[in-house]
Amino acid sequence: MSDVRTTCAYCGVGCGIIATPDGSGGAVIVGDAKHPANFGRLCTKGTTLGHTLSLEDRLLNPMIGGVQATWNEATDLVAKKFKETIEEHGPDSVAFYVSGQLLTEDYYVANKLMKGFIGSANIDTNSRLCMASSVAGHKRAFGTDTVPGTYADLDEADLIVLVGSNLAWCHPVLHQRIIAAQEQRGLKIVNIDPRRTATSDMADMHLGIAPGGDVALFNGLLKYLGDAGKIDAEYIAKHVNGFADAMAAVTPYSLGHVSSLTGLTPQELEEFYCTYAKTERVVTIYSQGVNQASDGTDKVNAIINCHLATGRIGGAGQGPFSVTGQPNAMGGREVGGLANMLAAHLDIENPDHRDMVQDFWNSPTLPTQAGLKAVDMFKACASGKIKALWVMCTNPAVSMPRADDVAAAIEVVDFVVVSDIVEETDTTVLADVLLPAAGWGEKDGTVTNSERRISRQRAFLPLPEQARPDWKIICDVAKKMGWGADFSYQGPHEIFKEWASQTYLSVLAGKDLDLTALSEISVDRYEGLEPVQWPVRPDGGDTRFFENGGFFTSDAKARMLAVHAQANSAICDLKYPYILNTGRVRDHWHTLTRTAKSAVLSQHISEPFLQINAADAADIGVETADLVQVNSPYGTAVLRAQVSDRQQVGQVFAPLHWTGQFSAKGRIDVVVPDLVDPVSGQPELKRTAVGISKFHARWFGFGICLNRPSIDSYYWASSRVKNGWRIEIADSNAPESFEGYVRETLNCPQGQAVSYQDPASGQQRLVIVDRGVVIGAFFAGPSPVYAARGFVSDALGQKDYKNLLAGASGADAPDIGPVICNCFNVGVNQITNAVLSGQARDLGDIGRLLQAGTNCGSCRPEISNLIANYRPKIAAE
Template sequence: MSGGVRTTCPYCGVGCGVQVMKTQAGNYEISGDQQHPANLGRLCVKGAALGETLGLEGRLLYPELNGERVAWETALDETARRLQGIIAEFGPQAVAFYASGQLLTEDYYVANKLMKGFIGAGNIDTNSRLCMSSAVVGYKRAFGADYVPCSYEDLEQTDLVVLVGSNAAWAHPVLYQRLVQAKQQRPQMKVVVIDPRRTATCDIADLHLALRPGSDAGLFVGLLNHLHNVHPLTGDLFEGQTAALESATGWTPAKCADFCQLDLADMQTFWQWFSEAERAMTLYTMGINQSSSGSDKCNAIINVHLASGKLGRSGCGPFSLTGQPNAMGGREVGGLANQLASHMNFEPADIARLGRFWGSERIAQTPGLMAVELFEAIGRGEVKAVWIMGTNPLVSLPDSSHVAQALANCPLVIVSDVVRETDTSRVATVRFPALAWGEKNGTVTNSERRISRQRAFLPAPGEARADWWIVSQIAQRLGYGDAFGWQHPHEIFSEHAALSGFENNGTRAFDISGLANLTREQYDALEPVRWPVAACGNVAFKSWRPGGKFQLLPVEPELPHAVADRLYPLILNTGRIRDQWHTMTRTGSVPRLMQHINMPFLEIHPHDAKRYSVTDNKLARVISRSGALVARVQVSENPLPGNVFVPMHWNQQFARKGQINGLVESVCDPHSGQPESKQTAVRIQALQPVWFGEIFARESFTFAQDIQWWRQASAGVEHFLCATDSSPESWIETLTAGRGWQLQYACGEKDFYHLLAWREGELQLAFYSAKIWPRINTAAVVSAFNQAPQTPAERHRLLTGQSPGVSEDTGPVICSCFGVGENTIRGAIAAGCQTVASLGERLRCGTNCGSCIPELKALLK
């Protein structure tokens, strides 16, 4: 092997180091970077599969204008001309950028500089608004700065870990496994999981508090009252101390237990553990942030750490886990509409300071439009041009049907992306081909404030270019060339670092001015480093509020905006699954990442399943006031009665009706602008298709309008699950008519219908349908498209959906890292494997990322 490159994973905010090695065969092998402090060599299954995302199929490789390929000069000139015309006629507020935590810090810096520094409007926001903005508000109100006061090493030193609104086992698997290891080494450490739904994260919990959805603030306000009763706060320690304690006084144990619908004894056990622990950490993410009162929930958590002194020392603190690889970097450069670069604010002194540094008199004077209100303004025609960079808002934003309508009517929609066909790019006027992971060069910042390098190991394909270059080219055409003349991301990083220390002198928490004078060689070799890295010497964690005190914030707990009623009697929760990422534009194309969960599912309690007549493994329609989707029913005691769960990832590229945010209302936290994606009132109804099917085809085809479908990633084959109320024969006959194929089929008196289509000895299409989901050996069918069975007996066996040869049906995949199926695991258990460790020794399952261990334990039971 040769050509090893150390880079950083492009998925969640854990920020794992990745080692990339090029083999003699020209492939790339991916492994965890043993030297990176975030993961110490461990990768989750998504990170381990990065090498399988490097192909160019589906990539956007050339600039396009109105759907036609054009030269770069044409695309840039026309885009700049249209932007300039809109600004001249309607003013700078008619233009907006919508960025992404997938951008590198250098890309983000350039986009923010153009919008807020030279176009002169605050209208650049980011998809980080959807996951992290409430945490930002919480930190800024309490500390005076967006400063995460924790590190991953704290997990090894704490006595109590509280995971609230976080399924870290699936959403942040490497960090979760670090926690698992810490608990194994220190069994006395306690773990509390606070979540309405039992998740894989509960596997190591000493206590699971399945509270009423959205009631978290009541639990922590009650804890604040408990802490003050046990160890009264005396003296004027904190700003707002008296008001915060008085507001908590009425939250007695009985009131909190009733508000949260918790067992009183369990709740008080948690309170006792927290008050008695010498060191405690609270890890929180979307279950807290994605709420109409998310900012207050964040402050309720921070309050108890301040009041108990469990902050600012090892093993302690409120730790917001970021959802994206560079959500933190975007916050550093001003990627949120209500902040300026380098954590500066829309205050006269900061505006003037930024103007001096950038040499601009056009600095935005007021905050811009936040994500949801930005797209509402597009819908009203107030914003005439929007540039969407590296994200898919038509899938990720709430009330997505209105977002689609807004973008469809927008005069100028610019999309920079790596994928040609996304739900959002379909409505683009201009498409710019951006660089993907493996081609990018720059930095990202993870959840613990650690800056790491993403390094390129692949050449730019086609005419794809870096996002910073594209934005700079537009800026130059708008007349701002002197301020956007960089030739390398190192130059951008140096400017960003210099700005962080400009007129700072310890007055702003974010300061990496110690990195401003790196040479290009030093930048290329930069090791992971946590900020601050100030040129004048680093300042310890403190309050950056006026007066120098931390703030306790009075919090009045509120329940979600969504309320179940007679028409919509259930509360829908949304979240991530283990093997997919965001809107699936990268992970959805990897076959092994679709093997664990291959379609949207509706997780529902048995009582509710019986009440609404839905059946396990059948289909149901989920309906809200905003939209509807179709999902496979999964009856489970994981959700509370009255609550259901559906994953967030599916979109119009992967399902006819699977888009979760089409159901979610655009209700937002008034302080952070973050939407309440976690609670939506819905109803469900059973869907009773005449048949369920699975279809494989060598070439693309079109489904009839009445067929529900779910796309599956399979190597070299179009592959779908499908279902409908009509007869399958008529649609298949239409699909195969006039092609000159040889057809081989079998049917059984309306119980099943299978068909194979051949041309010159090659398999063209395989279709299997039945009254229930057909049991198909997927690997065998996909293989037959590459190496067709020859004998009649082999073809007949393929017609049954099994391997032409003799091979084991391994069952649904449990361990995606090594492709170990449920049937194989059950066989090993029957043969004597009685522990997770023994299963790992025999089958390797559970020995890499560890995400499948909770399911292995369930099978062992």
């Protein structure tokens, strides 16, 4: 098969990809130089997409009660159960929980089925956890969910303010674009984040704000802009309401008051405010650190207020810019995938909008009020109100706050369906029926990225065994529920065409979303559709918004809102004295179902961790590599301690990715409360009061094996390596039979064991060799195990196991250390040695010496940080 142009499966940047199938079920992946989202750039996750296409662990056949079934049996049962439940208990007794990783066509038919034919608004999405506050803030300010920014603005701006966004790790291709502008034309970057991240290292100014301080910070900025005479009175008079009330609300926000609420010094505030005030072309990029808060919507509006007051919106290089976390979070918003929206940006509370949508679909009913948002949906599951639940393409038993309670709530539901590509997740194990969905590379449709650009995802692999596209699964069930004529699509082209036609309702309602130029799109044009930014009007026209007003309110004026900072205290107490922040790491994605398949991605960070300041670690009595227990009233997690000056005192950070399939105690959302923003319904995931204590294990282990391990220990974490698996273990006591335990855990009943024991230190080591090849190794002791993990892992499947029992490669092959550059397998020790030796003083030198940082660029921020940390030692010599 020839090259196929498609779109990346990960974040909301929406990078274009060229996939070339390799004939063995995989593909070679390169960036698409013609795609305007990335111009050929890819991050490390996108580059390794070809590593994630194996059918190992895939759900390939329908399952009923754990037993393989036919599609006819499965869809019959789903349709029957949902229909009976609706007839007995009403339409609000059922719910769909969907995902920003669905394609727009999938999302459209799911929304159509639930709202237009079942007659309930109980369809919500995991995008509620990432972008709902942006949606609500946009609607309050602009009248509709319009993202005014475009990626081209990043090339035009003179100042970019990054708020609650570790762009270097979460949206690396955009970060590289910004860094290029910084290097080429002196763009200034301000990074606002409670912790110092890879993004902070590349910024001109890092503001280590107190968690929850964003409203106060931007209220203070608005006051400063007013005092400095930087208000655009003409723009406000023509295009803005609410200015006087907003300005009155910020009167108390002097530098001193803002300092007390944000933890920033008056000098830091003055420098930031002055830089913003004197720079006309400002883009404020914000992401989960803003949205995932109990006052997330107010944070969004506080940011937007500053842009409206100065008229810095809609022009080149100007405006607030929400960057989405998932590949199709925007597409889901467009088709009404949230419980409080209708398709085409129409409002569910508006009877005229409801009438238009119902007429368009010719549907029997339409809900008259918003449905259950994510947190409330699972509470309704727990209470028995929801009696039939369909989860599509997401893993709420890991990703939702109070995740243990969510898992328990799903178990309460009478009938649970899960459509997924993976057979065993924390959520699929709770299902009555499993439906095998097509994965990335196997399905066709569209996605919309953060700048409103629609791109095609195209299939380049055949559907494996019984897997089907999500749209087809949904339509098959709809037909069996009695609505066959309304869900008789022959392919995604027909769905997209109907969806584009429906956006005419948005035009009629005076809204922003217009795809009407694509409403008669042919099959051939759909197949060849180039990336296109909406609005896509028949007469063409500008795709920018708001430079000259034209807001989507009744009087076409934007609204500035008077917002007030929450009291930023009293969330901690003696029992829970630390503030937990959660987020992503560079090389993993959501709940690991895709990225954990790649040994390359797992070598950067392979174990769940808690990043903690050295002073707090000393108080608790832990050091790097110790295990710590994180507690809240809702649950407990056990993580590997990572002591770092990147965390402020009193604050800790843990990644969200680890699941019950890859760790015993790594599901961090079990400790997070279900506190939500009252406007958006988005949970607070960035500010949880927790207690932390050392986990006093008496026995630690590290091992490698060819086959997936079978682990029975209190703490464990597993990850892929080149030829198999790596595991970390800790428990209260050592096993009675060391060799027996190792063979059972590593799934190595055969082979010859070579062992070493030191009774004095308690160290035990075992290497298992079969026909001269290493098939397993295990290192254990009463404290965290020292071994060169990379060297040991590389020995798996090899015949040369010299020095393996020692756990280190020896002087002839120095340990490269933890891998920083995945593309060229370059470790931290190689980089620091190059810097310390005087051979490398900048990124260019490292690239020439080691190749690190010269391909996808995802590692460049970390390399720069290493250079900065070690370069002074060169000068001292």
